Amino acid sequence: MSKLFEAFQSIIPIFILLSFLIIFMTLSINRRTGRKLDTLNKKVHYLIFIGLMLSIIGTLLLTLLPSSNPxxxxxxxxxxxxxxxxxxxxxxAIINSIGMNILLFVPFGFFLFLIIRQEIITVFFAFLFSAAIEFLQYALPIGRISNVDDVILNTLGGIIGMLAGVIVLKFGIVYNRVRKGK
Structure with missing residues (x-):
């Protein structure tokens, strides 16, 4: 766990700051447009949206910050x-290389599926997002390794997240609570 903290230590403050900024901005936009989070349904959808935004921001921070590879x-x-x-x-190293690439996209697949509820489209967007990151790692001078296996592993993580979303909806962990909030 300490190695994991050391690896992410530089992005944690940035992530926290961006998280507060996203939440503040979305709540301000909701207030200005007259949208209120007055029902459980709206609150759950808002939290799912925030989860998706934070998973995208976290993924971009982890994958696009410069590294020391010359x-x-x-x-x-x-x-x-x-x-x-x-x-x-x-x-x-197996856990760090393979496990983290899979784990990185689990939240993205989970929250995206809860929003769009389409399995194929969720997998397609997980693939597209991962391919875009790998292209940016190649195109930008940030010292990152662009690897097709990362796309495969990230997409697998998106699929696992989507399956977790399917289970959550199937057993009504979120869905029944949202229905009651209408």
Missing amino acids: EKVTQLVPFYSILDTFEYAADY
């Missing part, structure tokens, strides 16, 4: 780095 590296062979990691890396 050269531009691109890996376009599918599953090459995944298999290489399993074969040669230590356990913590």
Whole structure:
């Protein structure tokens, strides 16, 4: 856990500041447009929207901040780095490389699915968002490695998040509570 905190230590203050800014801006817009969060349904939808926005911001912060890699590296062979990691890396490196790429997109897939409730479109947007990040990592001079395996793993994370959203809706964890709030 301490290694995880060290890895994210630089972005935590930025994320917290942006979180407060997003919440303040959305509440201000709601107030100015006359939209009130006066029912449970509206409150749940607002929280789901905030969750999606914060997952996008967190993902962009984690993936697009400059790194110390001096050269531009691109890996376009599918599953090459995944298999290489399993074969040669230590356990913590497997968790860091593969697990974190999957985990990074779980909230995005979860919140997006709860908003649009379309499985195929959720998976498509998870793929598109991940591909856009990898393209930006390649195009921008930020010292990041652009890797097709990251797109595969991120999309898998989006699928896992979407499946969690399906379960939440199926068992009525959120949906029944929203229905009662109407």
